[in-house]
Amino acid sequence: MSEVSIEEAAMPQFDFSVLREIRKRSEMTLGELSSRSGVSVAVISKLERNQTQAEVQTLYKIGRVFGMRATDILTLAEAPLANKKESEVYESEGFLFRAVRYSNANCLLGEASEGSRISKPEIHHDDYEICWVLKGRIRLTLPSETQELGPGQSIQFDAIQEHVYEVLEDCQFIIVHIRKDKRF
Numbered sequence: 041m042s043e044v045s046i047e048e049a050a051m052p053q054f055d056f057s058v059l060r061e062i063r064k065r066s067e068m069t070l071g072e073l074s075s076r077s078g079v080s081v082a083v084i085s086k087l088e089r090n091q092t093q094a095e096v097q098t099l100y101k102i103g104r105v106f107g108m109r110a111t112d113i114l115t116l117a118e119a120p121l122a123n124k125k126e127s128e129v130y131e132s133e134g135f136l137f138r139a140v141r142y143s144n145a146n147c148l149l150g151e152a153s154e155g156s157r158i159s160k161p162e163i164h165h166d167d168y169e170i171c172w173v174l175k176g177r178i179r180l181t182l183p184s185e186t187q188e189l190g191p192g193q194s195i196q197f198d199a200i201q202e203h204v205y206e207v208l209e210d211c212q213f214i215i216v217h218i219r220k221d222k223r224f
Contacts, residue, residue, distance in 0.1 A: 054117040060088040062106055062113075077101040133158040135205075146217040156207040167217040169199035176211025180204070189213075 063073050063084075074081045079101050086092040094117075099110035127138045127149075134156035138149045152158075154176075171180060172194035180187045180195060181204040187195055188208065197203070199217060 054093060054114070055090060056087040056094060056113075056117045057090055058116045059084070059102065059113070062108075062116075063088075066106060068105075073102065073105060076105045144219045148215040148217075149212070150215060151212050152205075152207045153210050154207055157204065159204045160202070166220045167199040168196055168220060169203075170194060170196045170214075170216040170218070171205070172214045172216075174212045174214065176213075177208040178211055178213060179206040179208055181206070 063070070068076075070081045070084055073079075073084055077084075079098055083092070083098065084102070087094055087098075094113075096110055099113045103110050103113050123142065125140050125142070127140045129136070129138050131137070135150050135152040135158050140147045171178070171189065173189040173191055175191055178189050180189065180197075182197060182201055189195060
């Protein structure tokens with residue numbers, strides 16, 4: 041087993057194979073990307089096979105071809121492309137929730153019995169909220185309107201508003217909070 045220096049351990053690892061995916065989705069060959077970006081085929085090929093790390097100027101040149109910033113490519117290369125989470129389960133005012141939370145979105149699968157009522161079921165930041173009814177019926181009261189939702193119906197609203205969910209018929213529903221300050 042080889043030892044890793046402190047500097048190497050502190051340096052982020054980047055996976056530039058995402059460049060190959062971006063290039064292929066654009067239906068571009070290595071030669072075409074090289075010609076449009078001014079970066080040699082050899083450098084692009086090495087990046088795509090993770091045989092070298094990229095300089096900012098190289099990422100800038102390649103990114104311009106795809107309408108991206110160098111930081112966009114760097115973020116894609118650094119971040120995992122998937123983020124698996126386990127749900128948490130909790131109850132609140134007669135509602136049972138299974139929740140999965142990410143930095144830009146919280147997803148809740150809710151169930152409640154007829155007659156249950158909850159005001160602002162989650163602590164809100166400056167979010168959009170979507171409620172999608174899978175089974176049963178819900179009444180949503182907002183400051184200036186009231187909506188009744190049945191199976192297959194959904195609504196989106198600014199979650200910073202006062203809002204109340206009332207269960208008209210035993211139901212199952214999904215609530216999604218999407219942060220306004222995050223990109224999708």
